Amino acid sequence: MALLEMHNLSVTYASDKGPLKAVRQISLQVEKGEVLGLVGESGSGKSTLVGAMLTLLPPNAQASGQLLYHGQDLLALPESAKRRLRGNGIATVSQDPFTALNPVITIGKQLVAFQHHKPGSKADKLNHAVKMLERVGISDPQGRLKQYPHELSGGIRQRIAIAAALLTEPELLIADEPTTALDATTEMQVVEVLKASRQLVDGAIIFVTHDLHLVSALCDKVAVMYAGEIVEAGPIGEIFGSPAHPYTRALLACDPERIEVATRELPFIAGSVPMPSVHRVGCPFQPRCSLAFAPCGSETPPETLLGEKGRTVRCHKVNADA
Ligand SMILES: Nc1ncnc2c1ncn2[C@@H]1O[C@H](COP(=O)(O)OP(=O)(O)OP(=O)(O)O)[C@@H](O)[C@H]1O
Numbered sequence: 545m546a547l548l549e550m551h552n553l554s555v556t557y558a559s560d561k562g563p564l565k566a567v568r569q570i571s572l573q574v575e576k577g578e579v580l581g582l583v584g585e586s587g588s589g590k591s592t593l594v595g596a597m598l599t600l601l602p603p604n605a606q607a608s609g610q611l612l613y614h615g616q617d618l619l620a621l622p623e624s625a626k627r628r629l630r631g632n633g634i635a636t637v638s639q640d641p642f643t644a645l646n647p648v649i650t651i652g653k654q655l656v657a658f659q660h661h662k663p664g665s666k667a668d669k670l671n672h673a674v675k676m677l678e679r680v681g682i683s684d685p686q687g688r689l690k691q692y693p694h695e696l697s698g699g700i701r702q703r704i705a706i707a708a709a710l711l712t713e714p715e716l717l718i719a720d721e722p723t724t725a726l727d728a729t730t731e732m733q734v735v736e737v738l739k740a741s742r743q744l745v746d747g748a749i750i751f752v753t754h755d756l757h758l759v760s761a762l763c764d765k766v767a768v769m770y771a772g773e774i775v776e777a778g779p780i781g782e783i784f785g786s787p788a789h790p791y792t793r794a795l796l797a798c799d800p801e802r803i804e805v806a807t808r809e810l811p812f813i814a815g816s817v818p819m820p821s822v823h824r825v826g827c828p829f830q831p832r833c834s835l836a837f838a839p840c841g842s843e844t845p846p847e848t849l850l851g852e853k854g855r856t857v858r859c860h861k862v863n864a865d866a
């Protein structure tokens with residue numbers, strides 16, 4: 545059994561403009577020990593998918609399908625059980641560490657509180673906190689314990705948020721754009737911390753990012769999202785080495801050096817992600833795809849397996865050429 549399994553997972557938001565289907569029929573597995581990167585342009589549904597995994601979708605969202613964690617369907621759990629899982633099994637690092645840290649409580653007290661479901665005295669937990677701060681590269685950890693979040697720089701705050709998540713000993717760590725709010729130098733340091741965190745998580749990690757360099761530095765597997773769907777997924781080497789879907793190819797089309805050094809952002813692709821209206825015909829990428837042909841505008845491409853390593857792609861052109 546995989547640690548996390550999604551079967552036909554969809555999420556629809558109620559809005560003034562009618563229902564918006566932000567995540568569409570996603571099927572994906574995350575095994576223990578795996579580090580998965582989730583990439584895609586803004587609005588492709590990454591945070592919505594993560595919200596479902598964290599059982600933190602807003603009230604106007606309705607999820608359907610299956611989202612199995614250790615075989616248990618998170619969508620069917622009562623609120624009390626969902627709360628128990630957050631911070632005890634499933635942990636998160638978000639773009640803004642202020643969401644994880646309470647502004648009026650010292651770092652030390654908070655890092656103890658993050659260990660509330662673990663046995664041990666307060667002194668033990670403070671000890672663990674200090675060790676974890678050291679592991680995420682924070683100098684003078686003892687001194688930090690007495691400080692408040694606003695007294696710290698963005699990079700230090702984010703490292704503390706990572707330390708806090710790791711102190712819960714998660715089996716599933718989900719980081720949604722953990723370095724987006726940081727300047728380039730601080731970002732590099734936090735990336736190193738995230739790399740090292742692999743050794744500290746006895747389970748799986750999911751990184752959500754726009755940054756392809758970050759994915760290749762941190763992940764074993766990648767899932768490329770487009771307009772609420774996973775258009776291509778599989779092992780990093782295969783997908784970055786020989787992208788099959790025209791959207792993945794477009795993402796990787798820039799010189800990798802340029803992606804790394806200059807922008808570290810997704811290259812520009814003409815056109816925009818379609819609105820996630822409920823009714824959709826054909827392939828969502830068809831209006832922007834130079835390879836589109838007859839079936840692309842009228843039939844949804846089926847998910848096809850490529851090779852033996854669980855790689856999947858949704859593209860009529862790939863199927864036609866196979
Ligand atoms: N609470 C909400 N109510 C209604 N629509 C929403 C809500 N949150 C997100 N959406 C819509 O759902 C779609 C997917 O948004 P989501 O934030 O999941 O994308 P994303 O890939 O995380 O984007 P980004 O890279 O900008 O964070 C978008 O069209 C967005 O406008």
Ligand code: NI
Pocket residue numbers: 590591592
């Ligand atoms: Ni997002």
